[in-house]
Amino acid sequence: MKTSTAEHRRYRELQSGLTPWQLWGPYLSERQWGTVREDYSADGAAWDYFPHDHARSRAYRWGEDGLAGISDHQQRLCLSLALWNGKDPILKERLFGLTNGEGNHGEDVKELYYYLDATPTHSYLKFLYKYPQAAYPYTRLLEQNRQRGAGQPEFELLDSGVFDNDRYFDVLVEYAKADPRDLLMRITLHNRGPEAASLHVLPQLWFRNTWSWTGNTERPYIESAGEGKALARHRQLGGYHWYAEGAPTLLFTENDTNTRRLYGAEAAGHFKDAFHEFVINGRQDAVSPLGRGSKAAAHYTLDIPAGESRVLRVRLSREILPAPFADFDKIFTRRSKEADQYFDAIQEGISDADARLVQRQALAGMIWSKQYYHFDIPQWIKGDPAMPAPPKQRRHGRNHEWQHLNNADIISMPDKWEYPWYAAWDLAFQCLPLALVDPVFAKQQLVLLTREWYMHPNGQLPAYEWAFGDVNPPVHAWATWEVYRMDREQNGGKGDLAFLERVFHKLMLNFTWWVNRKDAEGRNVFQGGFLGLDNIGVFDRSAPLPTGGHIDQADGTSWMAMYALNLMRIALELAQHNPVYEDIATKYFEHFLYIAAAMNNIGDQGIGLWDEDDKFFYDVLRSPSGEMMPLKVRSIVGLIPLCAVEVLEPELLDRLPGFKLRLSWFLKYNPDIAALVSRWEEPGRGERRLLSLLRGYRMKHLLRRMLDGAEFLSAHGVRALSRAHLDEPYVFCCEDIPMSVKYQPGESETGVFGGNSNWRGPVWMPINYLLIDALNRFHSYYGDDFRVEYPTGSGRQCSLKEIADDLSRRLTGLFLRNTEGIRPALGANEKCQNDPHFRDHLLFHEYFHGDDGHGLGASHQTGWSGLVANLIRAAGRNGEMP
Incomplete structure (x- = not known):
């Protein structure tokens, strides 16, 4: 990539502290x-x-x-x-x-x-x-x-x-x-x-x-x-x-x-x-x-x-x-031309003009969605000297447990109108497209949420201002590693170890908070609560259950397995420069294996989160009496286990003999755990080693459902809920009151769980992005010889990379003009699709209709839907853009 444009030079001046362009x-x-x-x-x-x-x-x-x-x-x-x-x-x-x-x-x-x-x-x-x-x-x-x-x-x-x-x-x-x-x-x-x-x-x-x-x-x-x-x-x-x-x-x-x-x-x-x-x-x-x-x-x-x-x-x-x-017009002409030159360099390898337009507007939305965010919780609760005192209820009301929080920073917003406040997991995803154009800011954002005036003293990351104490999926470590890799590539192979180490230390505290607060019985099975998935299940997972007891979550537990692998991978990178991190990498490797083993047996009744009859992962309701009941809703909750995967290169292990020796010892003396989750003794393509919640048998069964057009697979990506629940809603009776979950491709018709309650079927860019990332990681281990039917029932066998690439095409196809000249995300409005003053102006919605792909929810959530910029970049590098 050419880095000699005027904008690149300005950016280097900014990085060096010479000129405050921002x-x-x-x-x-x-x-x-x-x-x-x-x-x-x-x-x-x-x-x-x-x-x-x-x-x-x-x-x-x-x-x-x-x-x-x-x-x-x-x-x-x-x-x-x-x-x-x-x-x-x-x-x-x-x-x-x-x-x-x-x-x-x-x-x-x-x-x-x-x-x-x-x-x-x-x-x-x-x-x-x-x-x-x-x-x-x-x-x-x-x-x-x-x-x-x-x-x-x-x-x-x-x-x-x-x-x-x-x-x-x-x-x-x-x-x-x-x-x-x-x-x-x-x-x-x-x-x-x-x-x-x-x-x-x-x-x-x-x-x-x-x-x-x-x-x-x-x-x-x-x-x-x-x-x-x-x-x-x-x-x-x-x-x-x-x-x-x-x-x-x-x-x-x-x-x-x-x-x-x-x-x-x-x-x-x-x-x-x-x-x-x-x-x-x-x-x-x-x-x-x-x-x-x-x-x-x-x-x-x-x-x-x-x-x-x-x-x-x-x-x-x-x-x-x-x-x-x-000189006004001359300056504008120069800056506009320099912007074109900059994006010509950024988009090198992307030959399709429409793809370039979509990516450029996605990245524009990422930059425009920066916002000065100011919120001092102690002052807000106490009130201002020259103003009437706030009501007394405030002292014990919303966010009163976050007395340390004092924010006054430029932060990437999910959407500056509908969500003009940061959200922990949104921000993690937002940092990936930001890293394409402003890696310094992306790194600063990841550091910011772990600073003392954001992160709770107990180790919890703030969720969002409506309830800082709520719980988002722990994807911060994944985003940190991905941004580190992107930044390292842009810097000719030199990684920002100070950034990686700085975030890593704080994320260890956050991981410990999860272990201490969200594992009700100390079994390495996690509850988590809300986890961003409002309305996808039978119950509001953030509220006390009407049945009593708690829910052991397939997604919450899988997120923690993924978190452990992410921290292990970061520790391995740091260990190549400081050997003390080998021990820490080992700690997260072992914790991953304990979580993986627990998913297969979460109680004395021999019930796990994997259902062998349905070949799918489900949440399990644990009643006060100890009775356990799988909640058989086929949703993305059951697909998240795919995301907990890491592939280790043999060269890396050779550079860290202490870590390699400890792993071999642990797997030798814990063969039952190793047999459940790891292919450690079976090196894959290029002698790589696989760590995953899924061996080939379970993965193929899970993919069979995920890649089925009658279930999760749509023309525009993976749905949040299986379409099978359209004709066969899942029904759970609580005190003789039936509670059901039905597939709804657009906005949910059930708003009982607060907010927009919108997870009942649409396509969500961030989850799809994680699934594509996971398939590519699996492929790096298995290679082209591991093939599954895609789509399910088609008789066509594809490698995991071919499937990942096609899912990426489906997602980018939401925004790109198809053979009929239609951009699915813009919906059925003729003016938006065909009017010359509308048709090339993109909106990046919060989520997309599970059947026809039109945009829904927040209309300017470039935040995580801006990940399309990364998908277009990857396709361009693979030579897949026409």
Whole structure:
């Protein structure tokens, strides 16, 4: 890969600490309202306490949000866009969506926006927002979705008719950096409609409110510096000069709560919602007449003829620029060209233009989904000196056990609107596509969650802000090893051992937490609880069971077996540089074998998690009386054991004779364990050694179900639940009340387990990615001679690599245009599929319909669905892209 592009050079400057190219970036959230951070209620109903209607008028405590916005890395100063089409009831300053209680499938953003391009130093960023010319249908979206049940599709913005006849604006927002502290913003407004239309455009610059909470913090300010000019000054950030071309009207106000509007209080001054009042209601007194405040806007009013466009130019710089727009277009042209050159290098070997487009937008989404995340739990519980005290319930309510947690960092978000907070296992997956373009940031993210102000003193990793104490699958070690390998390859074979060792030590604590807290009887069989799989089974696994007792989890136990192998592999890498790690590698090797053995016999009744009659892994319900009952739901819970696999190269073992000797001794004196799980005495291709929960017999049976189109295999990947449960739902009777699990390819019709409850059948990118990774690992051991029928019933025998490659093609095929010119992920909407202004703009959904592949859930979860970028890269390297 060529690394001599201008963007690569900037990235090296960033790494060396010479030039802070990431000082400014797309760190602004797309939704701060409705988050746990901003919730100071007694009942913890975050969506209700801070609704969308309050967002324009109430100052946020912990962060900011905006439309197509950026900020500095501590989110002191923010820059974004506001729009008004002359008909909307509110100024469009942020994205609108439905709360968890309003949407028929939970929270759901109701806007059309796309991350089109981005470079890792943020030297160039491109964002597209589609704004209707008719009044935005806020009320109709709310009412229609409230009327629809869980079994009905969502009522989307395109369904409302406001985009009919192309009566909308394409608002293209681009940023380019002349240097790390010189930011250019170009706004291109296309009238796609058949008639001329007017539009109010307001680039906005403001300071995050850091002064209202203590009562003694110095307030930063923005003040007029002449026609189309303003100076923004902050005690720490220094001074920035803001230039808006064309002499627009500059408006000023304070980023303060409008207590008069929200609470009926007698209050004088100028408030956060002043620009809304000025533009829409014509209130001249809403804005400051002094030309000064903590929030400013440049107000443009444009009339754009049908089919034409207008361009606005804005610049923010530390330096005084006598002619700020003289070199503006030249800088943009250069940065855009450099972005192309950078991706030409990144995508070397990928010849298919459509695949390049998909990968580039996936990576753009990864970069745009960075966010400044600020949350100090002790301060949140205690309250601020200048504010009313929080309700007493807070001291024993949500997250009160996380008194050490104090976050103020740039973090990769799953989705900056629907999930504008980090989640432990999401973040692990997100780091793999990030490592393709920004390996330093990917490594920093993996380190971050193990730092003392994130990780609990007891060793638990924080799950997500709605319940930091919940439990996510422990994939952090897997991601750490994968990012280490990717980074090592990009650095010519030199691995970042300091990074690997730093994370490894903390993950040992986390592994111990799992062993001590999630193994109820000390048998190496794990419960785990939620593990991200809400609604996939009969019971809510995070709640006390109605039957009493507990569930021994096939997935929880398999995740721990995988975790042990991941830590063993990291320890082996470190042991090549420090022999003390050989002992630790041995410890995790042996722990893996104990877990594997336990899966075959989890109680005195001789019952294991493997069901020999069905040839599948199931959870087992253990009643208070000790009775054990397999819960025979065929779901991805039973496929996770495939992921616990590691193949050791003979050269590695030869370099670590102490480890090799201990392994041989252990297997010799524990032959029953070795016979269950390991092919240690049967070297595979190239004398490799296999560690797996599955020998060939069980693996073939498990694959027979996984690769069956009537069960797990779909045209677009592996489903979360077997399609066999469509006609034969699994039914469990609890106190004479039947509880069933039925295959549902899209949104689940059962929401009893909280959240969107959406795991009953769709295709999920991260689980599929792990399964593909596991098949490739098995193939590296067995080689081409080990073949299974694929698809099941076809009579066609394939190697495991051929199957992995085809599953990868099915997943990338969600986004790539097929022979009919259709991108399955974009669904059946004709406009999205065929309109030239829509068809090449990608959305990376949270999950995908198990039968037809259209996107579902969060629409911008580039987070883990961004793994498609890695799949495309692997296919390109294998020469499989046309």
